[in-house]
Amino acid sequence: MMRRFAYMYMLLLLLIACGARPAAAERLVVSLSNHRVQVTSNFVGEDLVLFGSVEPDNKQSTLRSSYDLVVTVTGPRETFRTRRKGRVLGIWVNANSREFVHVPSYLAILSNRPVTAITNEETRLRLQIGLDNFLLPQRIGPDIADTVRNDPYRVAFVRLKSDQGLYRESAKAVTFLTPTVFRVAIPLPAAAPTGSYAIDVKLFAGGALVARTNSALEVIKTGFEQYVADAAADYGLLYGIATAIMALFIGWFASVIFRRD
Amino acid sequence: MQIYLPIANLPVNVFLVLGMGLAVGFLSGMFGVGGGFLMTPLLIFVGISPAVVVASVSPQIAASLFSGFLAHWRRGTIDIVLGAMLLIGGTTGALIGVWLFTLLRAVDQLDLIIALSYVTLLSVVGVLMITEGLRAINRARHGERADLRRPGSHTWIHRLPLKMRFKRSRIYVSVIPVWVIGWIIGFLGAVLGVGGGFMLVPMLIYLLRVPTMTVIGTSMLLTLVTMVTATVMHAAADHLVDAPLALILMIGGVIGAQFGVRAGQNMRSEYLRLLLGVLVMLVGMRFALDLVIKPDDLYSIRHVRGG
Numbered sequence: 119m120m121r122r123f124a125y126m127y128m129l130l131l132l133l134i135a136c137g138a139r140p141a142a143a144e145r146l147v148v149s150l151s152n153h154r155v156q157v158t159s160n161f162v163g164e165d166l167v168l169f170g171s172v173e174p175d176n177k178q179s180t181l182r183s184s185y186d187l188v189v190t191v192t193g194p195r196e197t198f199r200t201r202r203k204g205r206v207l208g209i210w211v212n213a214n215s216r217e218f219v220h221v222p223s224y225l226a227i228l229s230n231r232p233v234t235a236i237t238n239e240e241t242r243l244r245l246q247i248g249l250d251n252f253l254l255p256q257r258i259g260p261d262i263a264d265t266v267r268n269d270p271y272r273v274a275f276v277r278l279k280s281d282q283g284l285y286r287e288s289a290k291a292v293t294f295l296t297p298t299v300f301r302v303a304i305p306l307p308a309a310a311p312t313g314s315y316a317i318d319v320k321l322f323a324g325g326a327l328v329a330r331t332n333s334a335l336e337v338i339k340t341g342f343e344q345y346v347a348d349a350a351a352d353y354g355l356l357y358g359i360a361t362a363i364m365a366l367f368i369g370w371f372a373s374v375i376f377r378r379d
Numbered sequence: 380m381q382i383y384l385p386i387a388n389l390p391v392n393v394f395l396v397l398g399m400g401l402a403v404g405f406l407s408g409m410f411g412v413g414g415g416f417l418m419t420p421l422l423i424f425v426g427i428s429p430a431v432v433v434a435s436v437s438p439q440i441a442a443s444l445f446s447g448f449l450a451h452w453r454r455g456t457i458d459i460v461l462g463a464m465l466l467i468g469g470t471t472g473a474l475i476g477v478w479l480f481t482l483l484r485a486v487d488q489l490d491l492i493i494a495l496s497y498v499t500l501l502s503v504v505g506v507l508m509i510t511e512g513l514r515a516i517n518r519a520r521h522g523e524r525a526d527l528r529r530p531g532s533h534t535w536i537h538r539l540p541l542k543m544r545f546k547r548s549r550i551y552v553s554v555i556p557v558w559v560i561g562w563i564i565g566f567l568g569a570v571l572g573v574g575g576g577f578m579l580v581p582m583l584i585y586l587l588r589v590p591t592m593t594v595i596g597t598s599m600l601l602t603l604v605t606m607v608t609a610t611v612m613h614a615a616a617d618h619l620v621d622a623p624l625a626l627i628l629m630i631g632g633v634i635g636a637q638f639g640v641r642a643g644q645n646m647r648s649e650y651l652r653l654l655l656g657v658l659v660m661l662v663g664m665r666f667a668l669d670l671v672i673k674p675d676d677l678y679s680i681r682h683v684r685g686g
Contacts, residue, residue: 157383158383160380160381160382160383161383161390162381162390196682196683197682197683198680198681198682198683199487199680199681199683200678200679200680201487201678201679201680201681202677202678203674203677203678203679204677205673208671209495209670209671210670210671210672210673210674210677211488211491212487212488212490212491212679215487217683223682271678274677274678275678275680277678278676278678278679278680279680308381308383308389308390309388309389311388339385342385343383343385344385346385346386346622346623347385347386350385350386350614350618350619350620350622351618354614354615354616354618355611355614355615357614357618357620357622358610358611358612358613358614358615358620359611359614360622361438361610361611361614361620361622361625362438362441362607362610362611364438364442364622364625364626364629365438365439365441365442365445365606365607365610365625365629366441366442366445366607368442368445368626368629368630368633369441369442369443369444369445369446369448369449369629369633370445370446370449371633372442372443372446372633372634372636372637373445373446373447373449373450376446376633376637
């Protein structure tokens with residue numbers, strides 16, 4: 119009895135799935151110009167390019183005439199403290215602070231036109247489209263939660279990150295070369311933290327999300343920079359001794375070549 | 380030419396940093412000081428985080444001190460015994476300084492303490508140097524001889540117990556003030572990223588009556604060892620020493636110092652002291668302004684941890 123029910127239920131689900139599939143169904147095909155960004159000693163930032171096209175999901179489905187695209191790139195998650203200076207005894211000191219827990223160290227929300235024109239507010243909130251709608255949880259007392267958009271600490275955090283080029287919202291970064299082929303410019307500033315970055319590509323048509331895909335990239339320090347950073351982090355004591363020896367050597371060398379007595 | 384600093388995590392212009400090394404090295408050679416009190420503020424003003432600056436300036440000061448130290452060593456103008464006694468205090472001070480540095484960083488008040496200490500220290504030392512320099516210039520103009528310290532004039536410092544004879548410096552003094560002075564210099568060096576020579580030399584002259592012959596070499600012994608200790612400790616405890624940054628500064632510093640020494644030899648010492656005093660004052664005032672004037676941006680972000 120139970121088994122028959124289960125079969126029928128599955129059949130029903132299958133029917134719904136087939137029936138619910140719209141005539142226009144599309145999928146996204148994307149390709150990134152470079153999956154591994156290497157930070158070398160002359161790294162001054164890099165612009166990555168993501169190419170992609172909208173494809174029909176199967177032979178029967180057709181494509182619509184126009185699409186919108188929103189690409190969200192999130193860097194490695196980290197915890198930051200936003201501090202506010204206040205006047206104490208006549209001098210300006212860090213008086214208050216809020217901790218932003220597990221938030222992206224890099225965040226870019228890139229689209230072909232302003233996100234407010236692409237979809238309605240409810241969808242933007244649900245899909246975290248736009249810097250205003252992206253969840254930036256703060257530690258408030260024992261709780262961790264996002265606050266209202268105009269919370270001064272949140273505003274300051276987003277502004278400071280934007281000043282560093284690490285947070286950005288651009289309505290010009292996505293270009294449709296043809297109605298179905300697009301190009302996305304992903305700007306990575308020199309200060310881009312190392313680690314893995316997630317790329318979330320969302321396709322909209324008529325204000326509704328119609329397809330979604332993911333990609334990823336990695337920012338790594340290479341060669342000498344990586345070596346120095348690793349050594350400093352993992353072998354602090356040895357690194358310190360090596361630096362001290364280097365200092366003494368330079369000092370000795372200088373005293374030899376500039377010897378006057 | 381930009382170079383990416385792996386610990387400070389930002390690109391800087393090599394020639395800018397090299398130029399700063401040259402300029403500070405020039406002044407340090409001219410005045411016979413390590414130059415940390417100038418280098419640290421300069422790098423902070425460039426935009427490198429104060430914590431990384433303080434940690435990375437230590438090896439640079441060590442390099443410039445070591446070349447000076449070797450010159451004094453060859454001339455035999457170092458009081459090893461006095462230096463060793465100062466070091467007992469100095470290394471302890473540096474260890475505690477690094478510990479406090481880590482603690483202050485954790486509670487977000489490191490930048491403030493660095494700024495406040497600079498204001499206090501530089502203003503006091505600057506004022507003392509300027510008045511002393513002006514007095515010396517005045518004396519020179521009236522043709523008087525400098526007021527030499529009479530060997531018989533004793534202060535309370537000379538009544539302290541645990542006296543010890545320092546043969547090379549020809550002084551007989553308690554080791555307690557020696558330890559305390561060493562401790563203060565080591566501590567300030569670790570917290571502020573200064574060698575402390577500009578404070579140590581006057582202290583040794585006025586408090587302990589160390590003769591001018593051995594004072595510079597001996598002070599270099601202490602500041603050299605505290606800076607080496609601070610480098611190793613900062614690297615081990617805070618992982619903040621940016622070796623490439625330190626290397627560029629060192630190269631600029633040692634070259635600049637050579638020209639500075641030559642320039643200094645052509646100047647009257649009392650004018651040199653006055654000039655150094657003015658310079659110290661100016662740096663102190665710059666820090667004070669930053670603290671008193673309402674900042675353009677009240678907010679700042681600090682990276683707490685990954686994940």
